[in-house]
Amino acid sequence: MAAQTLYEKLWSSHVVHEEADGTALIYIDRHLVHEVTSPQAFEGLKLAGRKPWRISSIVATADHNTPTDHWEQGILDPVSRQQVETLDANIREVGSLAYFPFKDERQGIVHVIGPENGATLPGMTVVCGDSHTSTHGAFGCLAHGIGTSEVEHVMATQCLLQKKSRTMLIKVDGQLGKGVTAKDVVLAIIGKIGTAGGTGYAMEFGGSAIRALSMEGRMTICNMAIEAGARAGMVGVDETTIAYLKNRPFSPKGEAWEQAVAYWRTLHSDEGAQFDKVVELKAEDILPQVTWGTSPEMVTTVDGRVPDPAAVTDPVRREGVERALKYMGLEPNTPITDIKVDQVFIGSCTNSRIEDLREAAAVAKGRSKAANVKRVLVVPGSGLVKRQAEEEGLHEIFLAAGFEWREPGCSMCLAMNADRLEPGERCASTSNRNFEGRQGAGGRTHLVSPAMAAAAAVTGHFADVRTLA
Amino acid sequence: MNPFTKLDGLVAPLDRANVDTDAIIPKQFLKSIKRSGFGPNAFDEWRYLDVGQPGQDCSTRPLNPDFVLNQPRYQGAQILLTRDNFGCGSSREHAPWALEDYGFRVLIGPSFADIFFNNSFKNGLLPIKLAAAEVDELFRQCEATEGYRLVVDLAAQTITRPDGKTIGFDIDPFRKECLLNGWDDIGLTLRHADKIRAFEDKRRAEHPYYFA
Numbered sequence: 268m269a270a271q272t273l274y275e276k277l278w279s280s281h282v283v284h285e286e287a288d289g290t291a292l293i294y295i296d297r298h299l300v301h302e303v304t305s306p307q308a309f310e311g312l313k314l315a316g317r318k319p320w321r322i323s324s325i326v327a328t329a330d331h332n333t334p335t336d337h338w339e340q341g342i343l344d345p346v347s348r349q350q351v352e353t354l355d356a357n358i359r360e361v362g363s364l365a366y367f368p369f370k371d372e373r374q375g376i377v378h379v380i381g382p383e384n385g386a387t388l389p390g391m392t393v394v395c396g397d398s399h400t401s402t403h404g405a406f407g408c409l410a411h412g413i414g415t416s417e418v419e420h421v422m423a424t425q426c427l428l429q430k431k432s433r434t435m436l437i438k439v440d441g442q443l444g445k446g447v448t449a450k451d452v453v454l455a456i457i458g459k460i461g462t463a464g465g466t467g468y469a470m471e472f473g474g475s476a477i478r479a480l481s482m483e484g485r486m487t488i489c490n491m492a493i494e495a496g497a498r499a500g501m502v503g504v505d506e507t508t509i510a511y512l513k514n515r516p517f518s519p520k521g522e523a524w525e526q527a528v529a530y531w532r533t534l535h536s537d538e539g540a541q542f543d544k545v546v547e548l549k550a551e552d553i554l555p556q557v558t559w560g561t562s563p564e565m566v567t568t569v570d571g572r573v574p575d576p577a578a579v580t581d582p583v584r585r586e587g588v589e590r591a592l593k594y595m596g597l598e599p600n601t602p603i604t605d606i607k608v609d610q611v612f613i614g615s616c617t618n619s620r621i622e623d624l625r626e627a628a629a630v631a632k633g634r635s636k637a638a639n640v641k642r643v644l645v646v647p648g649s650g651l652v653k654r655q656a657e658e659e660g661l662h663e664i665f666l667a668a669g670f671e672w673r674e675p676g677c678s679m680c681l682a683m684n685a686d687r688l689e690p691g692e693r694c695a696s697t698s699n700r701n702f703e704g705r706q707g708a709g710g711r712t713h714l715v716s717p718a719m720a721a722a723a724a725v726t727g728h729f730a731d732v733r734t735l736a
Numbered sequence: 737m738n739p740f741t742k743l744d745g746l747v748a749p750l751d752r753a754n755v756d757t758d759a760i761i762p763k764q765f766l767k768s769i770k771r772s773g774f775g776p777n778a779f780d781e782w783r784y785l786d787v788g789q790p791g792q793d794c795s796t797r798p799l800n801p802d803f804v805l806n807q808p809r810y811q812g813a814q815i816l817l818t819r820d821n822f823g824c825g826s827s828r829e830h831a832p833w834a835l836e837d838y839g840f841r842v843l844i845g846p847s848f849a850d851i852f853f854n855n856s857f858k859n860g861l862l863p864i865k866l867a868a869a870e871v872d873e874l875f876r877q878c879e880a881t882e883g884y885r886l887v888v889d890l891a892a893q894t895i896t897r898p899d900g901k902t903i904g905f906d907i908d909p910f911r912k913e914c915l916l917n918g919w920d921d922i923g924l925t926l927r928h929a930d931k932i933r934a935f936e937d938k939r940r941a942e943h944p945y946y947f948a
Binding site (some may be wrong): 287288290294304306310315320321331332344346347349353388390391397412414415416417419420425428462463466467493497498523524527583586587681682690702703705708709 | 758910
C-alpha cells in the first residue's frame with residue numbers, strides 16, 4: 268500500500284458513506300459537550316422526536332460560564348446559571364458516558380478533562396461544539412470543532428458530513444532554546460503562515476522538536492491549529508502518547524490495552540507519505556513570542572518592536588495594522604518590552620495544564636507581582652489539575668507572589684463569566700485569541716506562554732523570560 | 737431550514753480582513769439557549785457605542801455612526817461583501833444565526849474560515865468565494881453606487897452585477913442541493929442508518945475499547 272499520512276489513515280478508517288461529490292459521512296467516536304453550544308442541539312433533537320444515537324460517546328462538562336471563585340455562592344449571573352442548568356437537565360434526560368458538572372472534582376475545561384480522563388484516545392474521531400477541539404489531535408486523533416447544527420447531527424446520527432481536507436505538514440526540527448515553549452512554537456507558526464494559512468487543511472505537526480514535547484506541549488500546539496485556520500491539528504502517536512494514556516480512568520485496561528496500543532503504534536504518517544504542503548521551521552530560530560495586535564498572526568519576538576504601518580505595502584493589510592494599533596493603544600516601533608500590563612491571565616484550554624502551571628510557577632517563585640499590575644489570575648484547567656498543582660505546592664508560590672489562585676474553567680479566555688478586562692486594560696494572557704473584546708469589551712490582549720505571562724506579572728511589562736534567571 | 741434559490745438584494749460592504757466570530761456576535765450573547773433573536777446584537781461592539789447586555793432593548797441604544805452597516809444607504813441589506821478569512825475564530829453557530837437574523841442571506845468574499853463556512857450552509861446562509869480581484873471590483877462598485885444590488889442565482893451559480901456582467905461561482909453539488917431544497921441534513925443522513933449501524937458493529941468488533 269502507498270505511504271499514507273496520519274490524516275489519511277484516520278479519515279479512511281471512519282468513512283461510512285460517500286456522495287458522488289466527495290462529501291462523506293464520517294463516524295464519530297467521541298462527542299464532547301459543554302453548556303454553550305449544546306442547548307439548541309438538544310432542543311432540536313427533542314422537537315424532532317429523535318434520540319441520541321450512542322450515549323456512551325458523550326462526555327460533558329460545564330466550563331464556559333462557571334465562576335472561578337466563591338463556588339459556595341453558585342452561579343450569580345442568572346443567564347449563565349440557566350445555561351449551565353439546561354446542560355444539567357439535558358444530560359440527566361439523555362445520559363452520557365461521563366458528566367462533570369459545575370463543582371464536580373473532575374469538572375474543568377472540556378479540552379483538559381477529555382485527555383486527562385483518557386476519554387480522548389488515539390485513532391478516534393473527536394468532535395465538540397468548540398473550535399479548540401483541535402487540541403485532541405495531539406493524541407493522533409482526528410479532532411475538530413463543529414457548530415451547533417452539527418452537534419445535533421452527531422447526536423442524532425453518530426456521524427458528521429465532511430469533505431476530505433488537504434494535508435499540511437508543519438515540521439519543526441532541532442532543539443528549542445531555554446525558556447522557549449510549545450506556545451512560542453505555535454505562535455511562531457501562526458506568524459509564519461498567517462491565520463488563514465491552514466484553511467482547508469488538516470495540519471500535522473512533526474519533526475524532532477515536536478517529538479521532544481510532552482503531551483501538554485503537543486496539546487498547546489494542536490489547540491491553536493484553528494488559529495492558523497486549520498480545523499484539525501494532529502501529532503502522530505509515539506511512546507510519549509502511550510505513556511500519558513496508561514491507567515487513565517477511561518483508557519483501556521489489561522488485554523484491551525495491549526490490543527489498543529498495538530493499533531495505536533500504527534497511527535503516524537508513513538515514511539515517504541506525501542503532504543499537499545510542507546512548512547518547515549528551525550527550533551533554534553524560535554524565540555519567546557508576544558502578540559501586538561488583534562489577530563494571533565500579529566505576533567513578534569520579545570526582542571522585537573510594534574510594527575510600523577507605514578512599512579506595510581498592501582493597503583488592506585496596512586489598514587488592518589493601523590486599526591489594530593489604534594485598538595491596542597500602541598505606537599509604531601515601540602519595543603515590546605516597554606509595553607506595560609494591567610492584568611495577567613494564566614489559564615485556558617491552551618495553557619492551563621500542570622506543566623503550564625509549573626512553568627509559570629518557576630518564574631513566579633520568590634518574586635512578587637509588580638505594583639502596576641492590578642491582578643494576576645491563575646486558573647487551572649480542571650479540578651484534577653488544581654489538585655495536582657496544590658500537591659506540588661504551586662498554589663503557594665502563586666499566592667506568595669500576590670497572584671490569585673482560582674477554581675477551574677474557561678474564565679478570562681473569553682470572559683463569559685465574571686472574569687474580564689475593563690475597557691482599555693492590557694493583559695498578558697496565555698489564552699489563544701487576541702480578538703477585539705475577546706477578554707472583555709475594550710480589553711487589550713497580548714498572547715504569550717505561561718512563563719512569559721509570569722515574567723510580565725512580576726516585572727509589570729513584557730520581559731524576556733530568558734533573562735529572568 | 738429555509739431554502740435558498742434566487743435573491744435580488746441590496747449589498748453592504750464590510751471592508752476589513754479577519755472579521756472574527758467574537759466580532760460578529762460577542763460572547764455575552766452566547767448565554768442564550770435559543771437559536772433566534774441574535775440579529776440586534778450582530779456586530780454589537782462595532783455597531784453600538786455602549787456595551788451590550790443580553791436581554792436589552794437594542795432599539796434605544798446609541799449607534800456608532802462610523803460603523804458602515806449603520807449608514808442609511810445600507811439599511812435592509814441582504815448581501816454582505818467581506819474580505820479574507822471572514823468568520824475566523826470560535827465555532828459558535830450564533831455567528832451565522834446573528835447574520836441571518838439581521839437579514840443577510842448571502843456573503844461574498846475571497847475566503848471564509850472553515851467552521852463558519854460550514855455553519856452558514858446549515859442556516860440557509862450562502863457564503864460565496866470569489867477571486868480577490870472580483871471582490872475588489874464589487875467593493876468599488878458598491879461603495880460608488882447608492883442602492884447597489886446584486887442578483888444571486890444559486891441554481892445557475894451566478895452573480896449578476898447592475899452593469900450586466902455575470903460572475904460564476906463554485907459550490908459543492910451536495911451543499912447546493914441541500915440549500916436549494918432547504919433539506920435537513922439529519923433526515924438525509926438517517927437514510928443511511930443501516931450503513932451507519934453496520935459500520936458501528938464492525939468498528940466495535942475491531943476496536944472494542946472505543947465503545948467502553
